[in-house]
Amino acid sequence: MQFIDQVRIHVASGSGGDGAVAWRREKYVPHGGPAGGDGGRGGDVVVEADHNLSTLLDLKYQTHYQAQHGEKGRSKNCHGKSGQDCVIKVPCGTVVMDAETGQPIADLVEDGQKSIIAFGGRGGRGNARFATSKRRSPQFADPGEAGVERELVLELKLIADVGIIGLPNAGKSTLISVISAAKPKIADYPFTTLTPNLGVVKKPSGDGLVVADIPGLIEGASQGAGLGHKFLRHVERTRFLLHLIDISSLAEFGPLEAFHLIQTELTLYNQAMAAKPQILVLTKADSSELDEPALAQLQGQLVAALQETVTHRLEPPLVYVISSLTRQGVEPLVNRLFELHDTLPVPTDAVELVHDTKAFANDDSAYEVVQGDDGFVISGGKLDRLVRVTDLRNERAVMRLTNIFKAMGLYKSLAKLGAVEGDLVEVGGVQFEYFNDD
Secondary structure (H helix, E strand, O other), X not given: OOOOOEEEEEEEOOOOOOOOOOEXXXXXXXXXXXXXXXXXXXXXXXXXXXXXXXXXXXXXXXXXXXXXXXXXXXXXXXXXXXXXXXXXXXXXXXXXXXXXXXXXXXXXXXXXXXXXXXOOOOOOOOHHHHOOOOOOOOOOOOOOOOOOEEEEEEEEOOOOOEEEEEOOOOOHHHHHHHHOOOOOOOOOOOOOOOOOEEEEEEOOXXXXXXXXXXXXXXXXXXXXXXXXXXXXXXXXXXXXXXXXXXXXXXXXXXXXXXXXXHHHHHHHHOHHHHOOOEEEEEXXXXXXXXXXXXXXXXXXXXXXXXHHHOOOOOOOOOEEEOEOOXXXXXXXXXXXXXXXXXXXXXXXXXXXXXXXXXXXXXXXXXXXXXXXXXXXXXXXXHHHHXXXXXXXXXXXXXXXXXXXXXHOOHHHHHHHOOOOOOOEEEEOOEEEEOOOOO
């Protein structure tokens, strides 16, 4: 199955149903009065984490999502039916971001976790809602509020306990195939692995830890070389990293050079990533030409380099020497993984969310008046919403809207700016003529 970890989608919540204008007419009820019901609420757009999914593949091919609209109100004070929500299933570990700002607005980690990313529009009020002792026969009702449309970027960050990093051909896929049941593609050329591999390492107790093999990290990855930093997001949530270094005679880089190269790329990607606890693992010992004194010296040099560059250090800072082919040193390494898994805390600050203001209509009563060449433009969350839910074809509904404008001090604000009768005033995309209401 194709691995997709980033998609862009368009979502739209449902619009609210219009309120009804209706009257109660019954034989033995001489003063029936208004009986128009409210419109139904529009459906929300909801993103829900599902542990059965492992990729965003489905969302790559279906990029538009629409919730159901609310039904119109009916006579006899019957309210319209609310629209059904549109639920988008995503893998656990998905981050939802606003496409315009790039800011993360939801982080779905646990199975069943939900987040509403576009609230449905409110249903319009029927004319029965506007009946008062003075206004016994309201001839108008509210239209339903429009839904919310927005562009989103969804990014998958795999939830793994341990991240395996290293240069291409360092033995990452081979190690994960040895310690878990995962069967990644393994070959002796760079970039054999093009997508992250996940494996579960079973503990003696029957529990397990999840390891992720991150491919394609090379010198210049921050500038897009190789696969770039495309997959490093998948180790942001890990507790610690296994840093694999090839010490075979065919290794392209020396061990120290390889360590600093990867560490530099981690730092360029994310300072917090570079500070994660690391276990250094020297791989392909069966093909190494280093004797024991040289190997011990190299281990000391790597420990010193690790202590200089990684702020969150493990104690003691061991360097493991293994051969996945012969299983040399693999068992002590796995035991160390179990030990750290039980002692290191789960990171909780991988994604810093911002308050999402675009998911619903802004009811802020503040407004701004700007004078232009063609008149005045008034903008404000509450004013825009009021215009949207007013039936401008109905004279009494428009009179009610102008009374609300007056109560909010809108006419006084225009007069202070020098507005005269006949000037055009634009509110919520609709133009009105200003008149002096003193």
